Amino acid sequence: MIWKKSETDEASAQAQSPSQGPPAPLPRSAPQAVKEHALIGPTIEIKGNLGGDEDLLVEGQIEGKIELRQHSVTIGKSGRVRADIHGRTIVVQGEVHGNLYGEEQIVLRQTSTVRGNLLAPRVTLEDGSNFKGSIDMTAGNATATLVSQASGVNAKAPQNSQLEKAADKI
């Protein structure tokens, strides 16, 4: 099943922990940061195209295409994906065979295995990640640059049209 997981649910669960006493009431003016994401559990296998309007965490297996250009896509440690992935931010901790297109950023964690090409204004690559493929650092008219984990310096993002133009070249 695909589970909905809400960050505010987790936050309120922690707040109601008996060890911390009765929960303090939230001020009315406090922003209610509800950020839901869909979870594809470790026993789920999907073949086909995946799209939607929310963030996604994949711990299962997907074969096909993932298209969530305005949302973050996270491939968890047990996630196994054979697909091109389009997302706003893409974080990989598990295994991906396919090209990654990040509107804002791609992050390859130390535990990741990736075979494919990366295209994004910013790419964070942790040492130890098993990556084989290409990284396009120009994205069209060279407005985009790329950073590693060490620097943490932000780069100027390319326009979408530039990103798509560069993506076509891959």
Next chain:
Amino acid sequence: MTRPIVQDTPPQPSVYKSLGLSTLLRFLRDDRKHTILDLGPALGANVEFWARHQCRLYIEDFYRDFTARAAEENEEEPKGANLADLMPFNDETSFDIVLTWDLFNYLNLAQLESLVRHVSHFCKPGAALFALISSQPDIPDQPTVFRILDTERMAYETRTQTTRPCPRHQPRELAKAMGLFQVSSSFLLRNGIQEYVFVRG
């Protein structure tokens, strides 16, 4: 065969001034996009460095696949003819710079020749190849990790404390195995390693 090194402390990264790197960077021009082939593993520092230039970076982590292939074939080392299969580039790919680091110290001459022949196919005349060749009797059991710190300095780090005999490729043998690539510059470092910049003729 591997031989243990007696060490009291784990190996630490060492920093050195790389004249080879400085020479290599002269091949980059501001007015065009470059394509770099890095045969080493994916390292954040190196990705960051090349990001400052207009380039597309291919990371191949060749030695990992090389040893994995050998394990599959149940041989000590994969055959030279199979090395091209490990890097199936499409015909439109053309590299301006190839970074082999110290990989050649882990290949025999036949393997080296096969690898260079394959890479040459995807390099135009004028492309540069960077290599570090050891003349020491022993080398670490696995390739050294090199991180580019800036345009003049690199840090290197060995990830194993065991050693293996170095093939100690002689300049004449090396020149023959390099085929279309000819020595443009070479710099002997204090630790007995020689930095080479080859250029494809």
